[in-house]
Amino acid sequence: MFTKILIANRGEIAVRIARACKEMGITPVAVYSDVDRTALHVSHAYEAVRIGGSESRDSYLNVAAVIEAARSVGAEAIHPGYGFLAENAAFAEACENAGIVFIGPPVHAIRVMGNKLEARAEMKRAGVPMVPGSDGPVRDAAAAAKVAGKIGYPVLLKAAAGGGGKGMRVVREPGEFKAALALTTGEAGAAFGDASVYVEKFLEQPKHIEIQVMADGHGTIVTYGERECSMQRRYQKVIEEAPSPIVSPEMRAALSEAARKAAAAVGYRGAGTVEFIVDAARNFYFLEMNTRLQVEHPVTEMIYGVDLVRQQIEVAAGGRIDVRQKDVVPIGHAIEMRIYAEDPSHGFVPSIGKINRLVLPQGPGVRNENGVYEGYEIPIYYDPMIGKMVVWAGTREQAIRRARRALREYRCEPVRTNVDFLLWALAEPAFIDGSYDTTYIQSHFNASHLHRRDEEIDLACVAAAIAAFNYRSSVRYSTNSDSSDAWRRTARAEATRRWRE
Amino acid sequence: MRFVIRVDGQERVVHVARQNGVYRVDMEGRTLTADCRTFGDAGTLSLLIDGKSYLVESAPVQPDEGRYFARVMGRHYDVDVLDELQVAVRDAEQAHARAGNYTVRAPMPGMVVEVKVRPGDAVEPGASVVIMEAMKMRNELISEVGGTVASVEIANGARVDSQTPLIVIERT
Numbered sequence: 001m002f003t004k005i006l007i008a009n010r011g012e013i014a015v016r017i018a019r020a021c022k023e024m025g026i027t028p029v030a031v032y033s034d035v036d037r038t039a040l041h042v043s044h045a046y047e048a049v050r051i052g053g054s055e056s057r058d059s060y061l062n063v064a065a066v067i068e069a070a071r072s073v074g075a076e077a078i079h080p081g082y083g084f085l086a087e088n089a090a091f092a093e094a095c096e097n098a099g100i101v102f103i104g105p106p107v108h109a110i111r112v113m114g115n116k117l118e119a120r121a122e123m124k125r126a127g128v129p130m131v132p133g134s135d136g137p138v139r140d141a142a143a144a145a146k147v148a149g150k151i152g153y154p155v156l157l158k159a160a161a162g163g164g165g166k167g168m169r170v171v172r173e174p175g176e177f178k179a180a181l182a183l184t185t186g187e188a189g190a191a192f193g194d195a196s197v198y199v200e201k202f203l204e205q206p207k208h209i210e211i212q213v214m215a216d217g218h219g220t221i222v223t224y225g226e227r228e229c230s231m232q233r234r235y236q237k238v239i240e241e242a243p244s245p246i247v248s249p250e251m252r253a254a255l256s257e258a259a260r261k262a263a264a265a266v267g268y269r270g271a272g273t274v275e276f277i278v279d280a281a282r283n284f285y286f287l288e289m290n291t292r293l294q295v296e297h298p299v300t301e302m303i304y305g306v307d308l309v310r311q312q313i314e315v316a317a318g319g320r321i322d323v324r325q326k327d328v329v330p331i332g333h334a335i336e337m338r339i340y341a342e343d344p345s346h347g348f349v350p351s352i353g354k355i356n357r358l359v360l361p362q363g364p365g366v367r368n369e370n371g372v373y374e375g376y377e378i379p380i381y382y383d384p385m386i387g388k389m390v391v392w393a394g395t396r397e398q399a400i401r402r403a404r405r406a407l408r409e410y411r412c413e414p415v416r417t418n419v420d421f422l423l424w425a426l427a428e429p430a431f432i433d434g435s436y437d438t439t440y441i442q443s444h445f446n447a448s449h450l451h452r453r454d455e456e457i458d459l460a461c462v463a464a465a466i467a468a469f470n471y472r473s474s475v476r477y478s479t480n481s482d483s484s485d486a487w488r489r490t491a492r493a494e495a496t497r498r499w500r501e
Numbered sequence: 502m503r504f505v506i507r508v509d510g511q512e513r514v515v516h517v518a519r520q521n522g523v524y525r526v527d528m529e530g531r532t533l534t535a536d537c538r539t540f541g542d543a544g545t546l547s548l549l550i551d552g553k554s555y556l557v558e559s560a561p562v563q564p565d566e567g568r569y570f571a572r573v574m575g576r577h578y579d580v581d582v583l584d585e586l587q588v589a590v591r592d593a594e595q596a597h598a599r600a601g602n603y604t605v606r607a608p609m610p611g612m613v614v615e616v617k618v619r620p621g622d623a624v625e626p627g628a629s630v631v632i633m634e635a636m637k638m639r640n641e642l643i644s645e646v647g648g649t650v651a652s653v654e655i656a657n658g659a660r661v662d663s664q665t666p667l668i669v670i671e672r673t
Contacts, residue, residue: 342638345577346608347640347642347643349640350609350636357542380609380635380636381636382637383636383638384637407575408575410575411545411558411572413544413570419575419576419577420575420576423576450576452576456574456576457509457511458528459555459573459574460508460559460571460573460580461513461580462515462526462528462533462548462550463548463558463571463573464506464571464580464582465504465506466526466535466548466559467543468504468517468569468582469519470543471561472502
């Protein structure tokens, strides 16, 4: 087993990995950018190395700096977390060349799954159900229209190297291909350095369901059921749950078998996730494989009683998985809510600044994976997700009630968070009955839907009136604000003339 | 003290007095007696009203401007607590602002990804006018007023600081 692991990440996931290391008797080493010297993950590690400037490309995306940091402290392995370098094949290769274990899959698996066309070809050979589409890149509009004619409209033009909802476009009739192809290839070339584009059938209102796999590289692949991640806003998952409300034991077995084939086909090792899209008739199709630990891994941990980070580390150290598939049985229900520093009432604009007060929800079945603290200043350089809250309960209904109860305990002030938005989502009928799909938030959410209840408004008035009363009783109160601009000062002078004269 | 409170598009006149450690709040013809204690710091209030218990956050954001927030049952409210002077100032400011051009500003530092309007374009209230990337997220910036685009102050790809003017709109 390793004695020291360098964690090439920040925020809640770096804290999560450091915790697993400590429990295993391994020294966790943090890396940090300039602005992150005071970030939570640095204080959770036993050692910490500065790796560069605050911009991600100067620090957390800087392959040479991360490898050098690992060398300098004598770490035997690097855990990349998710995002940043986690799915970067060149980074995994650089680790290998430096004699450092990359806690993730083999380079080959990252490469194949990182290219949608290669992944499609490999999955087709392995017999994994695929969304119908072109076998390779399409060269021109005529070729694309030919494929579309065969599989039926609407279709999706997708960049082979794309991801995260970028580099794709819906085409609903043959006449649209020429313009759509030009745009998509242009974007793909600019954004991903690879202009190849392919065609696949566009599924309207699909569900997103994914299978957790864990492979030990000695021939054992275990699957830990599914997670449903259809609550998405602009292709970003917001709420994830396990098990899925629409997956039967038979469907779970079929999904798991497909995921196992996908992992086996690329010689997988470590933790990975095979994502599927599911149509209204509950047919499922391979979407992509994420060759890393997922943000939403805790919902799986909660219902299967497994520590996926610990297993990742054990497997990376050459260990065997001692879990038998027939013993992998889910208990209860788990829901994860991603907490973002953003303002849902104003177009989800990120909210930065200092957190003056932070109270995390507690009580039975509540788990916070948190990356911030009271007094912390949220920097502008990184993702605005400040943490995740996961709840577990015996049934789905109880889990939803628990999630709502816990969200109401969440206090993070004065920074705005999406807690109001999550409360909206968890009260939507389509969430409660489980019928929601990936388009639900886009087509149903409007800032005016954030519930405003008369009783709450009364209380807000009473509380703010008392706060103002106390403030004015304790502070020498002045209306001379110098924070305003010229027209405000003019307006103020005009308005107050009556009192001054 | 007498306040005009504006929240969620509503306006209320509220009187607050403190007697023997409890607050008497007169609001819209109702009188509430609130036993209020702070928890740990001044912004966390434990309220007992009519035997009901509430834990509420409320604190000044820009007290000189009368701007407060309240978080009730997990939900955030922006609350303006104004005295008569501030009401007069605020109304005068708004009249002034209504008369002039409206400026869409960057809410935070970031990069302009797409300017969606050109000078002379008509915009509806709530129309998306600029897409900005900040903290790895794309954000649509909207015009809160309707009118005609008078000028575009930045170009695609520009790096901007918080409060940089982006688009100026002449109200209709």
